[in-house]
Amino acid sequence: MRQLIHKLYSRGGLSRDEIVYLLARLDAGVRKELYGLADRKRREKYGDKVFLRGLIEFSSYCRRDCLYCGLRASNRSAERYRLKPPEILDCCREGYGLGYRTFVLQSGEDPWYTEEILVNLIQEIKAEFPDTALTLSIGEREDRTYQRLYEAGADRFLLRHETASPKLYQTLHPSMSFDNRRRCLKVLQEIGYQVGAGFMVGLPGQTADDLADDLLYLQALHPDMIGIGPFIPHSRTPLSGAAAGTIEDTLAMVALARLMVPDALIPATTALGSLDSEGREKALKAGANIVMPNLSPIAVRTKYALYNNKICTGDESAACRHCLELRIHAAGFSVDMGRGDSLKSFQVK
Numbered sequence: 001m002r003q004l005i006h007k008l009y010s011r012g013g014l015s016r017d018e019i020v021y022l023l024a025r026l027d028a029g030v031r032k033e034l035y036g037l038a039d040r041k042r043r044e045k046y047g048d049k050v051f052l053r054g055l056i057e058f059s060s061y062c063r064r065d066c067l068y069c070g071l072r073a074s075n076r077s078a079e080r081y082r083l084k085p086p087e088i089l090d091c092c093r094e095g096y097g098l099g100y101r102t103f104v105l106q107s108g109e110d111p112w113y114t115e116e117i118l119v120n121l122i123q124e125i126k127a128e129f130p131d132t133a134l135t136l137s138i139g140e141r142e143d144r145t146y147q148r149l150y151e152a153g154a155d156r157f158l159l160r161h162e163t164a165s166p167k168l169y170q171t172l173h174p175s176m177s178f179d180n181r182r183r184c185l186k187v188l189q190e191i192g193y194q195v196g197a198g199f200m201v202g203l204p205g206q207t208a209d210d211l212a213d214d215l216l217y218l219q220a221l222h223p224d225m226i227g228i229g230p231f232i233p234h235s236r237t238p239l240s241g242a243a244a245g246t247i248e249d250t251l252a253m254v255a256l257a258r259l260m261v262p263d264a265l266i267p268a269t270t271a272l273g274s275l276d277s278e279g280r281e282k283a284l285k286a287g288a289n290i291v292m293p294n295l296s297p298i299a300v301r302t303k304y305a306l307y308n309n310k311i312c313t314g315d316e317s318a319a320c321r322h323c324l325e326l327r328i329h330a331a332g333f334s335v336d337m338g339r340g341d342s343l344k345s346f347q348v349k
């Protein structure tokens, strides 16, 4: 086991069988070693810096019906809201004042925000804050729209692949296409975005083989960012009775992702922090190096409920920023408020 992990550390690759073998035999000792090596790899690449991103959840409307997600269109009890462009700009102003230099605009798949509205919004944000990086996380759109949004000034795009298992993907995403999701990720990369992919851990029916495929897919795609979080059931979804993913399994996947895609930016996700009060700190110690505090107005925070018991829904942005700084320092890391571009993005293409 130790040999396998050290091979991964020094060579960055394992076969599918080796990953499955490893996942089946993770005991406390092996995990500790794995987290330690991932931490070391992150330090080699990015030092002890943790980058902060200001997350603005601007619409809870969604046209999709993902079985796991509280924002799914069929959830009639979900409270919906839309922040209008001037309100989004206000969030950016507050964030900029607090020191943020990356804004992540995230929403359900909401066609109210047409290409034109988004282009104008992006141009306004970039005109007012030219020294910031702008990340979009708005789901699937036409290739041409992706292109226009990039030209308007968007720098990065998060689109998790959610799971590398075609069968599981199809069950969880009625009327969506596994192939199109992957195609979108390719298109986004070709356009020039820094791209984030990623997946959930502990989805009902997910196997160790599936998780190995998630890692191998990420290695082949080589995204700039990798978001990994535990599945957490939401009470008003068809998966309300399913068990949540575990902290330990999620941390193992974070560590393996760090070793297999060493130059990626990897967030300590809110879902991890929601499952375990120390979840984000544990992720930082297992190879993660991003935290994404919420900049959305307090009044809408609880309405962006992808899953139950989400953290930081009652905290002012300033308090959250302060709280995180303390937490990051206490965990032994330093806060970097810069744009925090991925190492890959500096390579000559």
Ligand code: 5AD
Pocket: 068, 069, 070, 160, 162, 199, 200, 229, 230, 231, 232, 233, 234, 271, 306, 307
């Ligand atoms: N549990 C955990 N993560 C979830 N997401 C959506 N619903 C859930 C849930 N119930 C994740 C998806 C999505 C990201 C924004 O949040 O991976 O891409």
Ligand code: FES
Pocket: 293, 312, 315, 319, 320, 321, 323, 324
């Ligand atoms: Fe948001 Fe602590 S991280 S309040």
